[in-house]
Amino acid sequence: MIEGTSGKLKPxxxxxxxxxxxxxxxSDQIASYYNSLRKTVxxxxxxxxxxxxxxxxxxxxxxxxxxxxxxxxxxxxxENIIDRLLDxxxxxxxxxxxxFLEKYSGTARK
Numbered sequence: 001m002i003e004g005t006s007g008k009l010k011p012x013x014x015x016x017x018x019x020x021x022x023x024x025x026x027s028d029q030i031a032s033y034y035n036s037l038r039k040t041v042x043x044x045x046x047x048x049x050x051x052x053x054x055x056x057x058x059x060x061x062x063x064x065x066x067x068x069x070x071x072x073x074x075x076x077x078x079e080n081i082i083d084r085l086l087d088x089x090x091x092x093x094x095x096x097x098x099x100f101l102e103k104y105s106g107t108a109r110k
Contacts, residue, residue: 060077061074
């Protein structure tokens with residue numbers, strides 16, 4: 001049992017839950033600043049976009065902010081990710097297979 005801010009005793013599980021919930025609330029708040037969802041998109045597409053764009057980017061930003069050498073705000077971090085994804089990389093030339101017709105020595109029809 002741990003004493004809470006109001007002086008009441010709380011079970012350890014509730015105390016741990018409240019600490020973990022603060023992190024989720026902060027993550028949701030940061031993700032809501034730059035919402036990429038639209039009303040016209042189907043619900044399952046919204047879910048995938050939310051998971052990829054919001055949650056993953058916020059988690060990556062937090063890790064980068066915590067242990068990275070450069071510190072960006074969340075908007076600059078998103079722009080940096082987009083720039084990296086859109087960088088033009090040299091494309092390797094496709095290998096073209098060249099076919100030649102061979103002369104057939106037999107008769108055309110039997």
